[in-house]
Structure formats: C-alpha cells, structure tokens
Amino acid sequence: MVAGLFISFEGIDGSGKSTQARRLAEALRAAGRDVVLTREPGGSPGAEEIRALVLNGDPDRWSAETEILLFTAARRDHLERTIAPALERGAVVICDRFADSTRMYQGLSRGDLRETVDKLHALMIGREPDITMLIDMDPAEGLSRALGRQGADTRFEGFGQDLQDRMRAGFLELAATEPRFRVVAGAGSEDEVFARLTKALPELAEALA
Numbered sequence: 338m339v340a341g342l343f344i345s346f347e348g349i350d351g352s353g354k355s356t357q358a359r360r361l362a363e364a365l366r367a368a369g370r371d372v373v374l375t376r377e378p379g380g381s382p383g384a385e386e387i388r389a390l391v392l393n394g395d396p397d398r399w400s401a402e403t404e405i406l407l408f409t410a411a412r413r414d415h416l417e418r419t420i421a422p423a424l425e426r427g428a429v430v431i432c433d434r435f436a437d438s439t440r441m442y443q444g445l446s447r448g449d450l451r452e453t454v455d456k457l458h459a460l461m462i463g464r465e466p467d468i469t470m471l472i473d474m475d476p477a478e479g480l481s482r483a484l485g486r487q488g489a490d491t492r493f494e495g496f497g498q499d500l501q502d503r504m505r506a507g508f509l510e511l512a513a514t515e516p517r518f519r520v521v522a523g524a525g526s527e528d529e530v531f532a533r534l535t536k537a538l539p540e541l542a543e544a545l546a
Contacts, residue, residue, distance in 0.1 A: 341424040342540065345435040345466035349504045351482030352474035352523045353530060358433045360531050361538075365429055368544035373423040376433035377411065381418040384411035401450055405443045409457045412436065416462060429541075435466055441507045442500075470534060471512050474523035476501035 344361070346354040355376075362374040378388040391399060391407050399407070412435070423430050436458050444451035480501045512518035519537040523530055535545045 341427050342429045342468070343420065343424055343432070343464075343466045344429065344468045344470065344538075345432045345437065346470050346472065347434060347437045347508060348472035348523065349474055349476060349479045349501050349508070351479035351484075352472040353482075353527070354470070354472040354523075355433050356527055357470070357472060357521075357530055357534055358431050360527070361534065362431050364535075365431075365541065365544055370544055371423075371426070371428040373419065373428050373430045374433075375415070375419055375430065377415060377435055377438065378408055379411070380415040380420070380432070383414040383418070387411040387414075401443050401448050402453070405439065405450060405454055405457060408439045408443065409461050412439075413461050416464065420464075432466065435469075436462060437469060437508070437511060440511065441504050445503065445507050466517060468538070468540070469512075469515070469518045470537065471508055471518055471520045472523040472530070472534075473505070473509065473520055476505050479505075479523075 346358040348354040359374060362372045365372045377384070378391060379385045387407050387410060391404060420430050420432070436454075439458075440451060440454050444454035476498055480498050509520070512520050521530065521533045521537055535541075538545065
C-alpha cells in the first residue's frame with residue numbers, strides 16, 4: 338500500500354465519475370484505509386464559497402480569464418486546507434475533479450487559454466494527482482444524465498453538447514500524453530464500471546480485493 342496517495346477523477350458532465358469516486362472511497366474505508374473524499378471546485382470552506390459563484394447562474398456570467406483566476410484561487414485554498422494535510426498524514430485523497438478540468442473547461446473550450454492555465458497552476462499549485470481516473474462517456478448520454486440531475490450546479494451543462502464533445506476529445510488527448518491517467522469506460526451499470534476501475538488500480542489491489 339502506498340501512503341499519501343492522491344487520486345483525481347475526471348470526465349465530462351454526467352460520466353458517473355462522482356459516483357465512482359464515492360464508491361472507491363467507501364471500499365477503501367471498509368478496508369480500513371484513511372480516506373478523504375473531496376471535490377472541485379470546493380473541498381474547503383473558502384473554495385466552496387467560490388464554487389457558488391462560478392457554477393450557478395447565466396453561463397456567460399464570467400469570462401474565461403476570470404474563471405481561471407477563480408478556480409485557481411479555490412484550488413489553492415483546497416490544497417492548503419484539505420489535500421496537503423491529508424496526504425501528509427498518509428491518507429488516500431480522492432478528488433472529484435482537479436486541475437485537468439480547468440485545463441479543459443477554461444483552457445480549451447472558451448478560447449486558447451491552456452498555456453495560461455498551466456502557468457497559473459505551476460505558480461500557485463505545483464502539484465498533480467498521483468493517479469487520474471478518466472471515466473470516458475458518450476457526450477450525448479453524459480449530457481442527458483447531467484441535465485436530468487436535481488441541483489443548482491448547472492454552470493457548464495448550460496453550454497450544451499458541443500462543449501461536451503470538445504471536453505471528451507480534450508480529456509482523451511490529455512490522457513494519451515500523461516502517464517498518471519487511467520481511462521475507464523463509463524458505459525454500463527455502476528457495478529460494471531466499478532469493476533473496471535478496480536482493475537485499473539493495482540496499487541490498491543489488496544484493499545479492493
């Protein structure tokens with residue numbers, strides 16, 4: 338077992354990543370592991386306040402540049418107050434989205450701002466997950482799922498399927514260049530997806546057996 342393991346979950350809206358992140362956390366806790374399940378934007382009191390600003394309301398409320406600054410501020414607070422302390426004590430941190438979502442949503446979808454995202458990340462965050470689980474989902478199915486959810490966080494679903502198509506392509510392209518990624522097909526039942534996910538995590542095989 339690896340102490341202080343940082344795992345992020347990524348994917349388009351409606352891919353099921355939040356459900357799979359929760360299931361992984363539950364399985365590891367049942368095996369006796371210290372687990373922190375968190376999310377972005379959010380995960381700390383200050384970051385949750387920023388989340389409320391950026392995820393609700395008119396999709397054109399913020400410029401892409403403003404969103405990058407807001408998300409980076411939220412991530413810095415999240416890292417300082419939640420992620421880093423948990424890793425230091427040897428916990429497994431499971432985060433529903435991290436910097437890769439900003440690279441996709443703000444860096445690629447609303448202008449050629451990927452370089453800006455990466456520069457801000459290097460300056461203010463300086464940390465990537467040890468493992469990133471990408472739950473790959475058909476964009477039309479994912480959007481249908483996302484729009485059918487009950488909740489106030491509708492910021493990005495409001496951009497429509499064109500954004501979902503670009504996000505899926507962007508995530509898969511990023512996964513092909515970053516060894517920390519593990520791509521898991523999101524089609525099928527929750528149990529089927531979780532079975533694929535556990536096979537993709539040999540580092541945790543003993544706990545997930």
